[in-house]
Amino acid sequence: xxxxxxxxxxxxxxxxxxxxxxxxxxxxxxxxxxxxxxxxxxxxxxxxxxxxxxxxxxxxxxxxxxxxxxxxxxxxxx
Amino acid sequence: xxxxxxxxxxxxxxxxxxxxxxxxxxxxxxxxxxxxxxxxxxxxxxxxxxxxxxxxxxxxxxxxxxxxxxxxxxxxxxxxxxxxxxxxxxxxxxxxxxxxxxxxxxxxxxxxxxxxxxxxxxxxxxxxxxxxxxxxxxxxxxxxxxxxxxxxxxxxxxxxxxxxxxxxxxxxxxxxxxxxxxxxxxxxxxxxxxxxxxxxxxxxxxxxxxxxxxxxxxxxxxxxxxxxxxxxxxxxxxxxxxxxxxxxxxxxxxxxxxxxxxxxxxxxxxxxxx
Numbered sequence: 001x002x003x004x005x006x007x008x009x010x011x012x013x014x015x016x017x018x019x020x021x022x023x024x025x026x027x028x029x030x031x032x033x034x035x036x037x038x039x040x041x042x043x044x045x046x047x048x049x050x051x052x053x054x055x056x057x058x059x060x061x062x063x064x065x066x067x068x069x070x071x072x073x074x075x076x077x078x
Numbered sequence: 079x080x081x082x083x084x085x086x087x088x089x090x091x092x093x094x095x096x097x098x099x100x101x102x103x104x105x106x107x108x109x110x111x112x113x114x115x116x117x118x119x120x121x122x123x124x125x126x127x128x129x130x131x132x133x134x135x136x137x138x139x140x141x142x143x144x145x146x147x148x149x150x151x152x153x154x155x156x157x158x159x160x161x162x163x164x165x166x167x168x169x170x171x172x173x174x175x176x177x178x179x180x181x182x183x184x185x186x187x188x189x190x191x192x193x194x195x196x197x198x199x200x201x202x203x204x205x206x207x208x209x210x211x212x213x214x215x216x217x218x219x220x221x222x223x224x225x226x227x228x229x230x231x232x233x234x235x236x237x238x239x240x241x242x243x244x245x246x247x248x249x250x251x252x253x254x255x256x257x258x259x260x261x262x263x264x265x266x267x268x269x270x271x272x273x274x275x276x277x278x279x280x281x282x283x284x285x286x287x288x289x290x291x292x293x294x295x296x297x298x299x300x301x302x303x304x305x306x307x308x309x310x311x312x313x314x315x316x317x318x319x320x321x322x323x324x325x326x327x328x329x330x331x332x333x334x335x336x337x338x339x340x341x342x343x344x345x346x347x348x349x350x351x352x
Contacts, residue, residue, distance in 0.1 A: 006143070025143065026143070026145070027145070041152070041156065041187070042185075043152040043185055044143055045140075045180075045182070045185035046181075046184075047177065050177065052177070052181055052184055055184060070181075072140045072141060072142055072143055072181050072185060073141070073142075073152065074138035074139070074140060074150075074151055074162065074182075074185065075139050075140070075141045075151060076116050076117070076118060076124070076138065077115060077137060077138055077141075077167050077301075078114030078117070078139075078167065078252065078253075078299075078300075078302065
């Protein structure tokens, strides 16, 4: 299926969870609680169709075809 | 004057930043300088400037994650043990600002947010109507709102009454370095506020930050003045001292301004030359 990730079309496995997507993009292993398995902070957040998905729900939230996903992090800014 | 007289003089008010901490939302910060991270050409340079400035709180923006740019700012702040104040820069509506704040809370695990809702890209001035709306919504959602606002005493009080944790009036538009354009309004804001007042935006050089503190502000927030200075680390250090100097001067109480000169040497007892 296809989703829009940060404004770009992307194909993901059918039924993939938010957790799977975040793990693929960041290259980090993520536990069921939405935290990095290495214990370090991830520093990212996800909005799906303009609604924040709390990290505690990443694991249980399946992506759907056509979803609009934003994955953000902290960058330099005043 | 001898040693005894010096030792017997009244106790000096706290001289160092540590003895006069900045307390906001129950958190004690050792520096009254809040440094933004925007505008730095390199992360190394930014790290050096942050360290030199002595800041313990710094702003960041929330943007799309890019795998190519990892390692990054977030790690730098973690390494230097500097607290993060995410902003909502680039938001033009309350709706966008609230969503951005929610993302920041999730990503950075803080409920502090520098609320910035701007009217247009040309002036980057706060949109008062959207700002009030967003403050109300964020406070209701449990955020600690550091509201970036115009130098408007009426609006500042409104934001405080809506539950803002701190009000942050601008000295001048973002990035202009024009200093404090309306010191009278800043003084008015300070005199009526019961939450911390942080002078935010428009600072050009150290004396502007000292003035902000002399006007009674609790802290100063700046980014460009350091990150785009010719020597950011040196300028960071300059601001560290400027904020302390201004704070001390405010506590010490300046002399009144006078129309005419006032001799500091007594006229009495002068030698006479015939």
